[in-house]
Every structure is written in structure tokens, then in C-alpha cells.
Amino acid sequence: MCNNINIILISFIVYDVIVSGAGPSGSYLSYLLSRNGYKVLQLEEHREVGKPVECTGLVSERVFKYVNSRSMVNEVHGANVFFPNGKSIHISKGEKTIVMYRDDFDKDVSAMAIGAGADTRINARVLDAKVNDSYGEVKYRENGEIKYARANIIVGADGANSRIRLSLNYERPKKIISTYQVDSSFHLDDQDDVNVFIGSENSKGFFGWAVPSGEITRIGVGVDHVTAIKYFRNINVKFNRSQILGINAGPIPINYLSKTYGNRSLLLGDAAGIVKPLSGGGIYTGIISAKNAYTAIDQSFNRNNFSEDALKAYQKLWKREIGRELFIDAKIQQYFSKISTNDTLLNKIYDTINREDIIRRINSLGDIDYPAKVVFSILMRKPQLIKYFLFGG
């Protein structure tokens, strides 16, 4: 009897914000809110933050301006892009790109949130959510027990298959890339370059990769509307005598939703499709979405207005910061997707851009978070590429 009373009391404590998901987006928002005095309940369905890993762990150094983490395993400065003709173009950059242990990184962001005061629960799966004029409510299962909690705002930071997005009737992301990735025992001698594989053998609609991560190599592929395993095998065969140490896969939503806010609710990171369309990278963009969500939430508390109209500010803010880049990248991705299995054309592109001046240009402008400007710059110098992209030849 006593226990039941406790459960009801705990269940109906009103929080300021409930965050579903303890990935980078959810934990970074929970950190910012808690640090600024908001009462946050954060729910994570898994028994361990950061697991299972569904990530290659490649991020720009910018990420570490936001997150204090020592999860780095390697740093790379360039990429070899392999074309169907077997030849490659080598791109190198002044600044480094970090390869990290993604599970450690997620734990670090989560620890920041908890350290700032967030009430983070693991093994707590959100089952349903609803909002009305007075509050938002989530139904969740924590350690086998069904519970309910209320808050002024509900945030879906629960990844590509967001339950909050479904429960609150948001649209689904329009394009999802499927992936298959392994941790392989293969040791790449070249620890300074990421390897990218394009062409009909390697992917349909996206690309394959092999990322040096110390003693192991992360080998994987993304595909659009086909099974990834066939393409993965074609890539993996290049790394003979390797053994698979772990398999991970997951969806990558690569077009942001047209609406990422609603009455008493917001969607962040993968849940909102706020991901870089050309690479599928979503850690940096998720953190940017969380940062802007904090500003919008803070404003709505200051005005005591949690309506859709008030929370619209969130979308304006994140779009102002990265919306243009993501929009252009999505267009480029759409064109690339169409020609991704046209080996003849890809080889023509190789012939067009494999020139010292172009490579120098790529090297000087390349930025994994903001790739649009390098693509534009190459198109300006080599306008025939526009014809290749638009008309396939």
C-alpha cells in the first residue's frame, strides 16, 4: 500500500522538461537546462548510456567545444576517396578530425547532465506521450514498472525511430539511409586518412567507409532502399585476413522535418532528422539543435508560454545556424544518390577533379560540418560537373 502511494507521488511530480533519450542531443540539452536551474527528467530506454553503439565516431573538433570528453581514439587529417575505376583521390586538411569511442562520449555528455542536476533514469523506456493546454505527459516503463510523469515541455531526443515523434503525430523523416558497420580486427597502416568507397559495387545511394581507429578499423556502408550486406561484403573483402569483432547498424535520417516543434514539444537531433545529409553525421548537428532548443525553452519559460507559436523560435534558431547548410547538402545528396551507381559517370568525375588545382581547392575549403562551400567551389571551376549531376552525363 505504502509503495503504491510512493509510486503515484513520484509519477506525478511536475518537471519543467522531460527529455526522452540520453544520446548526445538529449544529454546536452539536459545539461544546459539543469545547469540553468530547470528541473529535468531524462529517460533512456537502455540499461547503459551509449550502448549499443551505432556510430563510426568521426567528429570535428568543434564538438569538443561543447562537450568535455576524452573519448578520442585517433585523429585523422585526410581522406582517400576510391572511385569505381579503382583509383583514388587524396584529400588532406590542416585541422584534425577526431575518431572517438562513441559509447564513452555519450557517457561523458550524460555525466555532464547528471552533474548539473538532471534526473536521468536508465532502463526507462518512453511508451507514449501526450500534450494538452496545461501540461505534457509521458508514460514510461522504468525497471519493469509503468509510470507517468508530467512537465511543461516534452522533448523527443530519442533517435531516428523517435517514440515522442510518433506519439505526438509529427511527420516521419522522408529519407532514411540504412547502414551496416563492423569493428574489424584489421589494422590500417595509414592511421591518418579515412577511406571512402563510391560506385555500384560499394553502395546504392550513399557510400562505404573504412575508418582507422587504432588497432581496429570501422568498416561500413550506407545504402538507400536496398540491403546493405551485399555492399558491405564487397568493401570488407578489401580488408582480407580481418575478423569481425562486433556488428552495429542503424538508420540515418538525412532530411530534417519541415516542423520540429509543436504545442509543448520539440524534437532534437536524429528524431528531427537534423543530420548532415552528405556524411550522415549527426553528433555535431544534434548538439547544435540542443543548444538552440535550450534558448527557445528558456524564452518560453520566461514568457510562461509553451504553445506551438512560442516554441517556433527553436526552429528559427537552429535553422539560422545550420539550416542553409543542411538544405543545400540535402540537394547535393539527392543528386549524388541518383548517380551513385553510374560507374562511368563517377569515373568521368574522377577524371575531371583529379587535378592539382582542384584538389588544392578541396583541401583549403573542406570542412566535414560545412561541406557545401567546397562543392560549390568545384562546380564553379568545373561547370561540366553540373551537367553530370543534373542530367547524369
Ligand SMILES: Cc1cc2nc3c(=O)[nH]c(=O)nc-3n(C[C@H](O)[C@H](O)[C@H](O)COP(=O)(O)OP(=O)(O)OC[C@H]3O[C@@H](n4cnc5c(N)ncnc54)[C@H](O)[C@@H]3O)c2cc1C
Ligand atoms: C552506422 C552509423 C555511423 C554513424 N557515424 C557517425 C559519425 O561518424 N559521426 C557522426 O557525427 N554521426 C554518425 N552517425 C549518426 C549519429 O550516430 C547520430 O546522428 C547521433 O547519434 C544522433 O544523436 P541523438 O542524440 O539525436 O540520437 P541518438 O544518439 O540515437 O540517441 C537517442 C537515444 O534515445 C534512446 N531512446 C530511443 N527510444 C527511446 C524511448 N522510447 N524511450 C527512451 N529512450 C529512447 C536511445 O536508446 C538513444 O540512447 C552514424 C550513424 C550510424 C547508424
